[in-house]
Amino acid sequence: xxxxxxxxxxxxxxxxxxKSKIPAKLDFLQSATGxxxxxxxxxxxxxxxxxxxxxxxxxxxxxxxxxxxxxxxGSPIFISILAFIIFAIFIxxxxxxxxxxxxxxxxxLRLKTHAKLMKHSDTNLWIIQITTxxxxxxxxxxxxYTMLTQPANIGPFASSDRVYSDxxxxxxxxxxxxxxxxxxxxxxRLIMKWGWFDGKNPKENRLRTRKIIKIITIIYLIIGLxxxxxYIKIGYxxxxxxxxxxxxxxxEN
Amino acid sequence: MSREITITALKYNPSDKNSKPTFAEYKLTxxxxxxxxxxxxxxxxxxxxxxxxxxxxxxxxxxACGMIINGKPRxxxxxxxxxxxxxxxxxxxxxxxxxxxxLSVDTGSWxxxxxxxxxxWIEAKEQTDITKIEKIVEPEVAQEVxxxxxxxxxxxxxxxxxxxxxxxxxxxxxxxxRVARFQIDPHDKRTDSDFxxxxxxxxxxxxxxxxxxxxxxxxxxxxxxxxxxxxxRKMVKV
Numbered sequence: 001x002x003x004x005x006x007x008x009x010x011x012x013x014x015x016x017x018x019k020s021k022i023p024a025k026l027d028f029l030q031s032a033t034g035x036x037x038x039x040x041x042x043x044x045x046x047x048x049x050x051x052x053x054x055x056x057x058x059x060x061x062x063x064x065x066x067x068x069x070x071x072x073x074g075s076p077i078f079i080s081i082l083a084f085i086i087f088a089i090f091i092x093x094x095x096x097x098x099x100x101x102x103x104x105x106x107x108x109l110r111l112k113t114h115a116k117l118m119k120h121s122d123t124n125l126w127i128i129q130i131t132t133x134x135x136x137x138x139x140x141x142x143x144x145y146t147m148l149t150q151p152a153n154i155g156p157f158a159s160s161d162r163v164y165s166d167x168x169x170x171x172x173x174x175x176x177x178x179x180x181x182x183x184x185x186x187x188x189r190l191i192m193k194w195g196w197f198d199g200k201n202p203k204e205n206r207l208r209t210r211k212i213i214k215i216i217t218i219i220y221l222i223i224g225l226x227x228x229x230x231y232i233k234i235g236y237x238x239x240x241x242x243x244x245x246x247x248x249x250x251x252e253n
Numbered sequence: 254m255s256r257e258i259t260i261t262a263l264k265y266n267p268s269d270k271n272s273k274p275t276f277a278e279y280k281l282t283x284x285x286x287x288x289x290x291x292x293x294x295x296x297x298x299x300x301x302x303x304x305x306x307x308x309x310x311x312x313x314x315x316x317a318c319g320m321i322i323n324g325k326p327r328x329x330x331x332x333x334x335x336x337x338x339x340x341x342x343x344x345x346x347x348x349x350x351x352x353x354x355x356l357s358v359d360t361g362s363w364x365x366x367x368x369x370x371x372x373x374w375i376e377a378k379e380q381t382d383i384t385k386i387e388k389i390v391e392p393e394v395a396q397e398v399x400x401x402x403x404x405x406x407x408x409x410x411x412x413x414x415x416x417x418x419x420x421x422x423x424x425x426x427x428x429x430x431r432v433a434r435f436q437i438d439p440h441d442k443r444t445d446s447d448f449x450x451x452x453x454x455x456x457x458x459x460x461x462x463x464x465x466x467x468x469x470x471x472x473x474x475x476x477x478x479x480x481x482x483x484x485x486r487k488m489v490k491v
Contacts, residue, residue: 019453024489027459099455100462107419114348114418117324122464123415193463195482202479
């Protein structure tokens with residue numbers, strides 16, 4: 001193995017005198033991990049927005065993820081497991097995507113000047129993506145680590161306490177904006193990269209794809225913002241009872 | 254009514270050690286249907302004989318007059334001065350290519366290296382027997398090959414590409430388009446595995462970030478977006 005690596009690092013070719021297949025795999029995996037994370041976010045934000053339909057809805061969703069239909073009362077461990085899997089994919093995606101970042105002063109200067117001069121829509125979208133991607137290194141990690149280690153602290157009151165009393169809301173606001181933009185641009189670029197919906201008229205379909213994704217991204221930003229505001233509001237009202245957990249009030253007599 | 258336009262151009266001669274990069278400003282009267290090529294010819298003839306820029310055909314065919322025009326890579330001969338409402342036009346040489354002087358760059362050497370790198374020629378399946386009638390190529394396939402053959406090697410796709418701007422070894426859309434042209438051509442015996450040996454790395458197809466500035470700035474409207482995606486799909490399957 002080491003000898004294979006030595007040959008390839010010196011010659012740029014494998015011992016079979018062929019190009020390595022690793023770059024193809026990395027390119028594919030960068031897209032695949034990005035797609036998995038984007039699909040995860042699409043559903044995550046919707047589930048999180050259940051708070052807009054009331055505390056009971058959010059509580060029901062939380063319990064569903066604790067698999068209460070499977071184990072009586074559910075268990076937060078399943079949230080931890082999910083957070084662990086997503087964290088692993090997230091780190092791997094970051095590792096792969098970093099390869100494309102400008103990585104020296106000269107590369108950074110050239111890219112920045114180029115984008116500023118050219119005012120080209122998709123180039124600017126990528127600038128948004130590397131900026132939000134960089135932010136997500138930190139914001140995403142904070143959130144995922146919290147979910148990994150405190151899976152029980154999810155619920156109408158527990159989440160709201162974290163958002164308001166634990167001062168997580170500025171972090172969540174930045175996380176929301178960066179993750180939605182990053183995923184929106186990412187999905188658009190994935191479609192372009194692999195030519196999924198090229199059809200007979202790729203130029204026209206590109207414009208259509210961009211428009212649809214732009215609308216969906218804005219809708220997600222609005223849903224996310226309203227959800228966050230709702231959590232802040234609940235957290236503010238619940239500030240004096242910090243730590244108390246939500247209980248579903250049943251009307252059974 | 255004709256108006257006065259202001260053209261600013263970067264002036265620098267890398268082969269003259271006393272030369273310093275400066276921005277020269279030229280004021281001239283716009284004429285009906287004036288292209289930047291005409292404007293530059295006027296400047297060179299009557300204002301600044303020392304200003305260098307390239308041209309051959311004046312008709313968007315040779316690809317020699319590529320430059321950065323108000324930030325965008327374009328052909329001077331295909332750009333009307335009337336497009337710029339404020340009458341202010343800034344000209345820069347194409348980045349990514351070796352600067353010869355002022356607005357003149359050496360795209361030729363770059364393109365030659367690219368052609369050699371991607372083996373830009375047919376590797377024939379068999380010896381042609383000229384005593385026999387040629388094998389038929391389906392018109393749709395021939396048309397697709399001809400379409401990609403319309404590339405004029407102006408270098409605008411390379412100058413507009415963020416990967417090429419940052420990493421000088423990137424093969425560029427022009428190179429990927431060339432490989433796609435031979436991949437489609439039924440005369441060529443090379444398999445996808447052979448093409449992988451040419452572009453299967455981060456300096457080739459996997460360096461492309463799909464920002465599509467190449468597609469948006471190509472003066473020949475080549476289908477770069479779909480052909481690069483096509484090659485990428487082929488190359489990950491090898």
